[in-house]
Structures are given as C-alpha cells and as structure tokens.
Amino acid sequence: MNCCQEFRNALDELVLSRESAPLEVVQHGEQCSAAECRAAWEEFRLLNSAIASWQTREALMVVPSFQIETTAPAVASSSANKPLPDSKRSEAGLARWLALSVAGVALFSLLSLVGSNLRNDPQVATVDTPTATEIVDPPVLVAVEETEEGNAAIRDLGTTYVSWIDGSTDRITDTVAFVLVEPSHEEGSNSHTGWLESLQQGWQPLESSLQETFQELLRATASGSYLNPVMWKLQLPKAA
Amino acid sequence: MTNSETELVQRCLSGDAAAQAEFVSLFERRVFALCLRMLNHRQDAEDVAQETLLRALRYLPGWDTSRRLAPWVLKIAANRCRTALSRRNSIPVPCEETPDIEVAPVHVTDVADEVQRGLSGLRENYRECFILFYQQELSVAEVSEVMQIPEGTVKTWLFRARKEMAQYLRERGLAPDES
Numbered sequence: 001m002n003c004c005q006e007f008r009n010a011l012d013e014l015v016l017s018r019e020s021a022p023l024e025v026v027q028h029g030e031q032c033s034a035a036e037c038r039a040a041w042e043e044f045r046l047l048n049s050a051i052a053s054w055q056t057r058e059a060l061m062v063v064p065s066f067q068i069e070t071t072a073p074a075v076a077s078s079s080a081n082k083p084l085p086d087s088k089r090s091e092a093g094l095a096r097w098l099a100l101s102v103a104g105v106a107l108f109s110l111l112s113l114v115g116s117n118l119r120n121d122p123q124v125a126t127v128d129t130p131t132a133t134e135i136v137d138p139p140v141l142v143a144v145e146e147t148e149e150g151n152a153a154i155r156d157l158g159t160t161y162v163s164w165i166d167g168s169t170d171r172i173t174d175t176v177a178f179v180l181v182e183p184s185h186e187e188g189s190n191s192h193t194g195w196l197e198s199l200q201q202g203w204q205p206l207e208s209s210l211q212e213t214f215q216e217l218l219r220a221t222a223s224g225s226y227l228n229p230v231m232w233k234l235q236l237p238k239a240a
Numbered sequence: 241m242t243n244s245e246t247e248l249v250q251r252c253l254s255g256d257a258a259a260q261a262e263f264v265s266l267f268e269r270r271v272f273a274l275c276l277r278m279l280n281h282r283q284d285a286e287d288v289a290q291e292t293l294l295r296a297l298r299y300l301p302g303w304d305t306s307r308r309l310a311p312w313v314l315k316i317a318a319n320r321c322r323t324a325l326s327r328r329n330s331i332p333v334p335c336e337e338t339p340d341i342e343v344a345p346v347h348v349t350d351v352a353d354e355v356q357r358g359l360s361g362l363r364e365n366y367r368e369c370f371i372l373f374y375q376q377e378l379s380v381a382e383v384s385e386v387m388q389i390p391e392g393t394v395k396t397w398l399f400r401a402r403k404e405m406a407q408y409l410r411e412r413g414l415a416p417d418e419s
C-alpha cells in the first residue's frame with residue numbers, strides 16, 4: 001500500500017470520528033510529493049470548512065412551534081369539573097336522555113326475558129339475550145380514544161344510537177307481542193298456566209303503553225326532531 | 241437511553257400533558273430540521289414534522305428503552321419524509337431551493353448556501369445520510385439504525401456524498417483557502 005492510500009484511510013477515519021487532523025497528517029497533506037495526497041488533503045479541508053459553515057447556519061434555523069393535542073383521557077380529566085358551554089350542555093342532556101332510553105330498553109328486555117323463562121319458552125330467550133347484551137354494552141363509547149377517530153365516532157354516534165333505538169324498539173315490541181299475545185299453545189300444558197295468564201293480563205296495559213311510547217318515538221324520529229339522524233349529524237359540532 | 245429520557249417517556253405514557261409538551265419541545269428542532277433538509281420545502285416539512293411528533297408520542301410504548309430516544313424519533317421522521325418524497329415523485333412539486341449552477345461565483349459568506357444547494361442536488365440516499373451525519377450529528381451506527389441499512393453502506397454513501405459535494409463546491413469556485 002502506497003502513502004496515498006494510507007493517507008486517504010487516515011483522512012476517512014478522521015471524517016468518521018469527527019476528530020481534527022493530528023500534526024503528522026497535516027504535515028503529510030501539505031508536504032507530500034504525491035499530487036494525489038495533496039488533492040485529498042485539499043478536498044478534506046474544503047469540505048471541513050464548508051460543512052462547518054453550513055452546520056453553524058443550520059443551528060440558527062428558525063423552527064415553528066409544534067403543539068400536539070393531548071389524548072382523550074387527559075382532556076377528559078382536565079375538563080371534568082368545568083361548566084359546559086350551552087351547545088355542549090344540550091349534547092350532554094341528549095346523551096343523558098339516550099342513556100336513559102337505552103337503560104329502559106335494556107330493563108324491559110330483562111323483564112321480558114324473565115317472563116319468557118317462567119313460561120319455559122326457549123325461543124324467546126334466544127331472541128332476547130343478544131339484544132339485551134348489545135344495548136347494555138355499547139362498543140362505540142369504549143372506542144373513543146384517539147382525537148381524530150374519536151371525533152369521527154362522535155359524529156356517527158347519533159346515527160348509531162338512533163339505529164339502536166329503532167332496532168331495539170322493534171325487537172322489544174315484537175318480544176312483548178310474542179310473550180303476551182301468543183301463549184295459546186302453552187294452555188293446559190303447564191302448572192303455571194293460570195298464574196301466567198293473570199300475569200299476561202296484568203301486563204296488557206303496560207304493553208299498550210309501551211307500544212304507544214315507542215310509536216311516538218318513531219314518529220318523532222320521522223318528523224325531523226333531533227332524533228332524526230340527518231338533523232343529528234348537522235347539530236353536532238365539528239372537531240376543533 | 242438516559243434516565244431522564246426514560247423518566248420523560250414514562251410520564252408521557254401516563255398521559256401527563258406537560259411531559260408530552262416537553263417531549264415535543266425536546267425534539268421539534270431536530271425533527272423539523274431533518275424534514276426541511278430532506279424535503280427541501282418548508283410547508284411540507286412542517287406537516288411531516290407535526291405528523292412525526294404525533295406518531296412518536298403515539299408509538300412511545302414501542303420504544304426500546306435500551307436504545308437512545310433521538311435516533312428512534314428521527315427514524316420515524318426519516319420514514320415519513322421518504323413516504324412524502326415518494327408521493328411527491330408521483331406528483332411533481334416545485335422545490336423551494338434547487339441547485340443553480342449558472343449564477344455568478346460565490347462569495348465566502350455564501351458557503352453555507354452553496355452546501356445547501358449541493359445537498360439539494362445529491363440523490364436521496366446520499367442526502368439523507370449526509371444530513372443525519374452532519375446536521376443531526378448521529379454516529380454511523382445510529383445512521384445505520386435510522387436508515388435501516390448496514391454500517392458499511394452508511395460509510396459508502398457518506399463518502400460518496402462528500403465526494404459529490406466537494407465536486408460541486410469546486411465547480412462553484414470554492415477552494416479551501418476561501419472557505
């Protein structure tokens with residue numbers, strides 16, 4: 001290996017280690033008779049000084065200030081005790097109303113389930129159980145965590161809830177009808193029959209009342225109240 | 241990895257908003273500087289830097305605590321820049337700073353500008369390598385980690401980048417005595 005190759009290797013080592021050139025390297029670069037060594041030394045010095053100028057200016061670069069929105073749990077804890085603005089308050093009232101509706105539907109599903117079990121009718125149980133579970137454990141609320149996804153989920157929440165209520169209403173009224181109106185095949189086959197009949201008769205006014213309530217609810221949905229999915233979407237605030 | 245880095249990450253993971261702000265202010269300069277030099281476009285750099293910082297915070301649970309935090313964050317930034325560049329290659333976008341060989345010979349005070357122009361003219365791999373080594377002052381091992389290439393390749397690309405840079409600077413009339 002000639003002196004030029006050794007000298008180049010020495011310079012490469014200095015580049016990687018970011019160390020300044022020791023005296024013997026400086027002297028070789030300036031005094032070697034080989035043009036290749038002198039050229040390598042010249043290039044090394046050129047790049048060292050030019051890159052140093054560039055690094056100095058890079059350090060003075062004007063950098064914008066970045067602000068990252070915190071995740072939902074932190075936001076929730078910080079805003080938990082603050083009064084809600086009017087728009088938020090109306091949303092909160094609506095959310096409470098919806099929660100109460102869902103709880104009521106779930107409770108009635110449970111009652112229907114108990115009634116059906118008393119009648120030893122397995123078909124009613126298989127129809128009702130998943131409905132009750134779906135209503136009591138809504139997955140959308142758990143999924144709201146990341147800001148972007150969360151906002152999208154909130155925007156879709158109204159539609160989701162309305163579809164739940166629609167579906168649940170249908171299922172509940174069907175169930176009530178099934179439990180209370182179609183028990184004729186059970187007659188005489190069960191020692192509880194007389195007791196059940198009196199129970200069914202007792203539930204008839206309740207059934208009618210619930211049917212009316214749900215029909216009213218469906219009419220309100222159709223007539224453009226805030227339960228109308230389209231109106232709901234428009235009323236929800238956009239993400240900040 | 242340092243104790244203060246680990247502590248900061250723990251606080252970020254616990255949802256401490258102040259720690260997250262501290263994390264952002266700790267890395268925003270380095271991330272933005274890398275993005276600006278890789279993308280050569282300020283608005284794009286701001287967007288990608290913002291996205292990088294957000295992703296870094298989101299993916300903090302995946303950070304290997306035995307490694308330094310900065311190369312890990314810069315790796316996310318470099319990956320996002322590469323994605324942005326590949327998108328840009330399919331949709332032509334004018335760069336803010338492009339090498340212009342036709343202008344008059346430079347004065348010594350313009351040396352930094354000339355390096356910047358020379359950098360813009362390098363191919364992407366060499367440019368990224370040069371920026372990570374000289375602007376971010378990462379070691380060869382760390383550049384290798386960020387770029388996901390062997391250390392030998394980092395050295396090869398770094399020396400080629402230097403060679404092309406030297407060639408450009410000579411063409412621009414710079415000499416060691418002037419600079």
Ligand SMILES: [Zn+2]
Nearest residue numbers: 003004032037
């Ligand atoms: Zn020599």
